[in-house]
Amino acid sequence: xxxxTWINGAALAVLLGVPLWAVMADEPFIITLATxxxxxxxxxxxxxxxxxxxxxxxxxxxxxxxxxxxAMGILASHAQSYAPIMEAPFLIEGTKxxxxxxxVAMVTSALVALVIGMLSLRTSGVYFIMITLAFGQMIYYFxxxxxxxxxxxxxxxxxxxxxxxxxxxxxxxFFGLCFAILCLALVLMNAIHKSAFGxxxxxxxxNETRVLSVGMKPYHLRLVAFVISGAVTGLAxxxxxxxxxxxxxxxxxxxxxxxxxxxxxxxxxxxxxxxVIGAMIFILLEHTLGGLSEFWHVYxxxxxxxxxxxxxxxxxxxxxxxxxxxx
Amino acid sequence: MTTLLFIEQMLNGLQFGVMLFxxxxxxxxxxxxxxxxxxxxxxxxxxxxxxxxxxxxxxxSFVLALMASxxxxxxxxxxxxxxxxxxxxxxxxxDQVLATFALILIFSEGxxxxxxxxxxxxxxxxxxxxxxxxxxxxxxxxxRLSIIVIGLVVAAGxxxxxxxxxxxxxxxxGEADREMIAALGVDIAKLYTxxxxxxxxxxxxxxxxxxxxxxxxxxxGEPVLILAFVVIVIGGIGSIKGAFVxxxxxxFTDTMGRxxxxxxxxxxxxxxxxxxxxxxxxxxxIYILMAGVLVFRPRGLYGVA
Numbered sequence: 001x002x003x004x005t006w007i008n009g010a011a012l013a014v015l016l017g018v019p020l021w022a023v024m025a026d027e028p029f030i031i032t033l034a035t036x037x038x039x040x041x042x043x044x045x046x047x048x049x050x051x052x053x054x055x056x057x058x059x060x061x062x063x064x065x066x067x068x069x070x071a072m073g074i075l076a077s078h079a080q081s082y083a084p085i086m087e088a089p090f091l092i093e094g095t096k097x098x099x100x101x102x103x104v105a106m107v108t109s110a111l112v113a114l115v116i117g118m119l120s121l122r123t124s125g126v127y128f129i130m131i132t133l134a135f136g137q138m139i140y141y142f143x144x145x146x147x148x149x150x151x152x153x154x155x156x157x158x159x160x161x162x163x164x165x166x167x168x169x170x171x172x173x174f175f176g177l178c179f180a181i182l183c184l185a186l187v188l189m190n191a192i193h194k195s196a197f198g199x200x201x202x203x204x205x206x207n208e209t210r211v212l213s214v215g216m217k218p219y220h221l222r223l224v225a226f227v228i229s230g231a232v233t234g235l236a237x238x239x240x241x242x243x244x245x246x247x248x249x250x251x252x253x254x255x256x257x258x259x260x261x262x263x264x265x266x267x268x269x270x271x272x273x274x275x276v277i278g279a280m281i282f283i284l285l286e287h288t289l290g291g292l293s294e295f296w297h298v299y300x301x302x303x304x305x306x307x308x309x310x311x312x313x314x315x316x317x318x319x320x321x322x323x324x325x326x327x
Numbered sequence: 328m329t330t331l332l333f334i335e336q337m338l339n340g341l342q343f344g345v346m347l348f349x350x351x352x353x354x355x356x357x358x359x360x361x362x363x364x365x366x367x368x369x370x371x372x373x374x375x376x377x378x379x380x381x382x383x384x385x386x387x388s389f390v391l392a393l394m395a396s397x398x399x400x401x402x403x404x405x406x407x408x409x410x411x412x413x414x415x416x417x418x419x420x421x422d423q424v425l426a427t428f429a430l431i432l433i434f435s436e437g438x439x440x441x442x443x444x445x446x447x448x449x450x451x452x453x454x455x456x457x458x459x460x461x462x463x464x465x466x467x468x469x470x471r472l473s474i475i476v477i478g479l480v481v482a483a484g485x486x487x488x489x490x491x492x493x494x495x496x497x498x499x500x501g502e503a504d505r506e507m508i509a510a511l512g513v514d515i516a517k518l519y520t521x522x523x524x525x526x527x528x529x530x531x532x533x534x535x536x537x538x539x540x541x542x543x544x545x546x547x548g549e550p551v552l553i554l555a556f557v558v559i560v561i562g563g564i565g566s567i568k569g570a571f572v573x574x575x576x577x578x579f580t581d582t583m584g585r586x587x588x589x590x591x592x593x594x595x596x597x598x599x600x601x602x603x604x605x606x607x608x609x610x611x612x613i614y615i616l617m618a619g620v621l622v623f624r625p626r627g628l629y630g631v632a
Contacts, residue, residue, distance in 0.1 A: 051421070057420055057421045057424060059424065119618050119621055119622070120621075122621060122622075122625045123621065123625050123626075125420060126358065126364045126420050126564065127560060127564065127625075127626075129364060129420060129424060130364070130556040130557075130559070130560050131560060131617070131621065133553060133556060134553060134556055134557050134560065134614055134617055135614060135618075137553045137614070138610075138611050138614035138615075141610040141611065142607055142610060142611055144610070145603075145606050145607045145609075145610045146603070146607045147603050148603075254549070254553065258428045261421075261424070261425065261428075262425075262428075265425055269421070295436045295437075295439065295440050296436075297432040297433075297435070297436040298432065298433055298436040298437060298440070300429075300432055301429040301430065301431070301432030301433035301436070302429070302433065304425060304426075304428070304429035304432070305411065305426055305429040305430070305433075308418075308422050308425045308426045308429065309411070309414055309426065312422075
């Protein structure tokens with residue numbers, strides 16, 4: 001077995017083991033931290049398809065994360081107040097059911113990703129970075145200035161939404177749900193990576209001219225990847241909002257976009273498990289350094305700078321060595 | 328709306344536009360010459376504003392404060408160029424984004440550590456505190472008017488520097504073909520440090536000027552940075568002329584949108600709905616403008632294909 005496979009397995013084992021240990025040690029807060037790590041990892045897994053495989057440096061993925069969050073917030077707040085979202089031309093009511101919320105979050109994020117992608121994929125390189133950032137910011141300011149759903153103050157939900165057959169109020173059960181979704185997403189990404197589509201997407205990153213010359217359209221490949229990527233990040237947003245029972249424009253802010261990229265970078269760009277390991281390390285740092293000093297972002301910045309300048313492959317790259325061209 | 332109010336808002340738009348130009352000029356030069364995307368440009372804006380506020384508090388002189396903002400931002404710019412930024416020129420854009428994002432974290436938290444979380448205030452100099460009467464009887468704050476004048480003078484100076492001087496020739500040559508001008512004996516490393524420090528100084532200067540209107544606080548640079556990105560995407564990356572046109576377009580669109588849109592919606596919606604729809608749309612207007620420009624000119628108005 002390859003060394004990277006071992007590292008991946010170990011990462012999943014740690015992520016699953018820590019909350020199980022926390023249940024025995026009666027440390028519910030640790031379970032919440034692990035849930036955060038799993039959700040952030042999911043957001044990173046989403047972005048990694050665009051950024052790692054597709055080479056699309058999107059600095060606006062917080063838009064999808066936040067849209068997922070608002071999908072949960074809006075549906076649940078309407079269900080909470082028994083006020084329908086709209087009555088004409090047909091009745092749409094709020095819901096407290098997680099599967100419905102997830103579906104809405106993913107479809108909405110995918111649609112927004114389609115529009116943003118169609119416009120911003122007309123450009124490339126540094127233009128793409130700036131444009132995704134600008135569109136992300138547009139949605140952020142829209143959320144702040146639109147008063148119907150809390151504006152700048154955000155939106156609170158009293159009780160966590162439900163999932164058939166589970167009691168999501170129990171921290172471990174909600175963690176299990178998030179962990180299962182993360183694993184599903186990883187399986188899906190692995191399948192995409194190995195599919196003809198994934199290979200073509202990867203090829204479009206490495207050599208656009210060749211992809212064009214064999215008759216494929218890089219624009220379409222990238223657009224599909226961007227939409228899938230947005231949908232997965234949107235799902236993570238819905239879970240994150242459910243974890244906090246709160247959604248606010250902070251989820252849409254560009255620092256959030258930066259953090260999702262950081263997860264990927266710490267772990268290793270383009271590696272299947274890069275965001276998982278990155279998000280776990282990020283949460284660990286946030287918890288330990290944040291306890292030491294309220295200015296822990298200085299250390300995070302220094303660490304990030306060190307990784308970018310001196311350790312390009314992130315943690316997985318350092319432990320498993322260079323990625324092989326093929327298995 | 329009266330003509331007077333309209334002209335006043337146009338002046339506000341112009342003032343916002345020239346400030347955005349000071350911010351965008353450095354970004355677009357650094358990208359054009361070195362091929363670097365610098366997210367930490369907003370931090371240099373913040374450094375300028377904090378230096379100005381600190382010097383103004385210590386000496387009471389606004390002129391000294393402005394000079395301090397130029398010096399501090401240029402120094403900070405030169406320092407990060409020499410230690411970190413120059414390692415990034417050959418890297419891909421992702422590395423540049425991340426490293427400069429890391430610099431933002433360090434600058435922001437470092438400033439919070441030094442100055443605390445509370446905003447500082449920088450007072451408008453007493454000479455410029457009152458309004459002036461413009462031809463046509465318009466009362467307009469003297470300070471904002473002087474920002475417009477200073478901004479236009481700096482813009483003219485930049486055009487002169489780029490188009491008329493030897494250093495400007497070298498900068499343009501560096502944009503066109505860096506190997507060639509290095510082969511002709513120009514010390515390209517020094518040129519890069521100079522360009523970076525120049526852009527930083529302009530950003531810091533803008534920070535100090537705006538700091539006297541708004542408050543000086545940590546995180547003040549990032550919203551402006553993103554607007555500057557919109558400006559240079561509209562204008563075309565690397566073009567000073569594009570940055571100028573883009574900055575004015577964004578300045579006018581944003582200012583007029585915030586004033587006019589709620590009134591336009593007021594024509595056919597009830598007042599409270601008109602204000603909320605109008606202001607929500609106004610906050611998105613410059614991004615819609617950007618999207619519109621991209622559909623027709625993906626490389627911006629003055630960008631080279």
